[in-house]
Amino acid sequence: MSGIGDIFNLIFFGPVINILVLIFQGLSALHIPGALGFSILVLTVLIRILVWPFMASQIKATKKMADLKPHLDALKTRHKGDKQAFASAQMTLYKEHGVNPAAGCLPALIQIPVFIALYQAIINILPGPGGNLNHINSLLYFPQLKLPSTIDPNFLGLNLGAKPSEFASLGVGLLLIPILTAALTFMQSKMTLPKPVKHYPSDSPKEVKEKEGIEESMGAIQSQMVYLMPIMIGYFAFTFPIGLAIYWNTYTVLGIIQQHRISGWGGLSDMVARFRK
Numbered sequence: 001m002s003g004i005g006d007i008f009n010l011i012f013f014g015p016v017i018n019i020l021v022l023i024f025q026g027l028s029a030l031h032i033p034g035a036l037g038f039s040i041l042v043l044t045v046l047i048r049i050l051v052w053p054f055m056a057s058q059i060k061a062t063k064k065m066a067d068l069k070p071h072l073d074a075l076k077t078r079h080k081g082d083k084q085a086f087a088s089a090q091m092t093l094y095k096e097h098g099v100n101p102a103a104g105c106l107p108a109l110i111q112i113p114v115f116i117a118l119y120q121a122i123i124n125i126l127p128g129p130g131g132n133l134n135h136i137n138s139l140l141y142f143p144q145l146k147l148p149s150t151i152d153p154n155f156l157g158l159n160l161g162a163k164p165s166e167f168a169s170l171g172v173g174l175l176l177i178p179i180l181t182a183a184l185t186f187m188q189s190k191m192t193l194p195k196p197v198k199h200y201p202s203d204s205p206k207e208v209k210e211k212e213g214i215e216e217s218m219g220a221i222q223s224q225m226v227y228l229m230p231i232m233i234g235y236f237a238f239t240f241p242i243g244l245a246i247y248w249n250t251y252t253v254l255g256i257i258q259q260h261r262i263s264g265w266g267g268l269s270d271m272v273a274r275f276r277k
Contacts, residue, residue: 012117014139019043020121021136021145037155040122040243044250047118051111055258059192063263064099066194118247126243127153127161153243160243175238177245182234184252189226191259193267226267 020043027035071093079086094100124132127150137146153160164174237245265272 008113008117009139012113013120014141016043016047016114016117017121017124017136017139018141018145019046020125021140021147024125024147024151025145034155036125036151036153037158037160037243037246040160040246041250043118043121044247045254047114048251048254051114052258054111055255056262059259059262061100062192064097068093068097068099069194119244122243122247123241125151126241127151127159155243155246158242160246161241163241164238164245174242177242178234178237181237181245181249181252182230184249184256185233186226186230187268188252188256188259189229190268190271191256191263191266193226 020039023042024035024039027038032038072090075086075089075093079089121136124136125147133147133149133151140146153162159170162170162174164177167174233248237248259266
């Protein structure tokens with residue numbers, strides 16, 4: 001296990017922590033208040049730019065798979081009970097539309113170690129039980145980058161090491177952070193879904209049945225991803241230091257922008273239309 005940890009530190013954690021400290025030391029030299037918070041913001045943007053092409057590939061692959069859902073449902077009905085024939089027809093359908101089922105998984109797998117490294121970097125540099133500046137200093141490439149024993153954790157009036165779960169002693173306003181985090185996660189999750197299916201009086205019985213099938217499958221996805229994920233991430237933002245919420249919210253906002261540029265508002269279309277009215 002120590003060998004895997006050394007490889008991870010060498011390839012991911014080491015570079016991420018060095019970039020974070022380099023940004024922090026540069027902002028501190030310019031006497032910019034809240035240097036630690038701005039360092040997290042800048043590093044998050046850099047990480048998002050780094051994984052932008054991989055995320056774009058994942059979004060496009062997911063959209064293609066969603067667009068093929070009605071065709072897959074038709075194939076399931078046509079080859080009901082014949083798994084081999086269905087698998088063959090499914091692969092033919094994917095080939096005709098240039099869809100690679102694994103294309104949406106690979107980009108996500110590539111991002112995981114980067115996210116873990118960034119998470120550990122923020123946890124280690126923030127004040128609190130998880131902070132470990134000695135560990136950070138041991139991974140720095142240059143002695144000039146070494147951090148002092150204490151770092152100012154304040155950013156825009158917030159202590160980045162504080163947790164919203166401590167609102168009883170620090171103020172009820174901290175609860176806005178996990179609420180915002182959950183709301184942004186909901187927006188991004190909702191956008192990944194296809195646009196809501198519209199029903200028209202002129203729909204034939206066959207079209208009505210097909211749309212009902214699509215809605216049923218979408219409903220299962222929504223209950224699992226669109227609602228559970230924001231609750232889970234919001235709970236993490238409630239229990240983790242504020243510095244991590246800044247990273248997550250910045251990353252999510254950039255993700256929403258990228259999602260909109262590639263596939264529009266998706267499942268959020270109706271809500272956006274009602275808001276504009």
